[in-house]
Amino acid sequence: MATLISSLPDHLPGRYIQNDTRPTLVGLSREELMEALGRVGVPEKQRRMRANQLWHWIYHKGVTEFSVMTNIARELREKLGDAYQISRPEVVTEQKSSDGTRKWLLRLAPDERGQRHEIETVYIPEEDRGTLCISSQVGCTLTCTFCHTGTQKLVRNLTSEEIVGQIMLARDAINDWPEDLAANPQPPSSGRYITNVVLMGMGEPLYNFDHVKQAMEIASDGDGISLSKRRITLSTSGVVPEIVRAGDEIGTMLAISLHGTTDEIRNKLVPLNKKYPLAELLAACRAYPGLSNARRITFEYVMLKGVNDTPEDAKRLVKLLAGIPAKINLIPFNPWPGTQYECSDWDTIERFAEIVNKAGYASPVRTPRGRDIMAACGQLKSESQRMRAKDRPAADAHG
């Protein structure tokens, strides 16, 4: 299991520029982009057209310099370059798993307190698709007991720039912009490397609603990154009041981190369940806009030995979801240093899967990817946190 930590990131076009305090244009809505143009003197009646040009350069072509924007007059390009940047987060490390999974530890630009936080982004290639798993927060305020991110103390919401910036950085790193793909002698059969995005990295996306919404608007815009909302999945631990709103306003696919089939079990695993118990959660799922057999909710279920993995649990699970167009993802628990849980035995998972299968849900077990680089679900936690934990006494080394 070779883990490669490459010395990156020389090949990246948009490298992070230290101490650059120019505001970025990445992450702005079209209206905000028009306002930014107004601030450098672009007359009002030209702003929409100019914003469309910038949008195309930034999100369709993926450029990071104003100087290459040939359809914009040199004078305006210079003004834009003096006032703004087209930023990327800084790559601290890139790791490659033996199975092709790639994980980036990214350091963000200083926030208003001058702090530079770190987040992780993971790319998972499969035969016919490639999924980018992005973070929505630094850490997470929730404390699911089986999740490594949940042990991270430091938390803040990511801005829309930082959310969409993860997609842009990944496209840089794997040469996934249209020009790169056109020059690629063996382009991926799916036409592009990143075909899907899942909000399943660090953080609870529905606690960062507005920024996630704006970032997904940008990612799905047809003149840019152009990912269909059907190929974007938002995963939530069950923030009930925001679920239906997310369907109406964000409109992506939905995944629910279920993990328990009774309130008693789920309270222990996902403490948010005490606030929004199963009955309320499932009612919100039933009310999710646009549900159909072609547009199902994914229910994630982490397999924890001796906790939630009996045949009775499986039967309860199937019963609970009756009537909801659903997919079930059984996730073998991914252990992390200091966890109290173990993954269920393979036989137990198979028995569980068989019951779920018989109820009509196809191949529900998700193969863990990138385990050798701690890139699998729920293992993400920024490197600096992990390093510090190593220095603590063993009893305290919780992650």
Ligand code: SAH
């Ligand atoms: N906060 C959101 C999204 C991020 S977590 C949520 O909880 O849904 C993404 C998925 O990974 C969730 O289903 C989460 O429950 C699962 N997960 C967390 N820790 C895990 C672990 N150690 N092993 C397997 N899956 C885990």
Ligand code: SF4
């Ligand atoms: Fe947060 Fe999701 Fe981890 Fe729970 S599983 S602590 S909600 S990131």
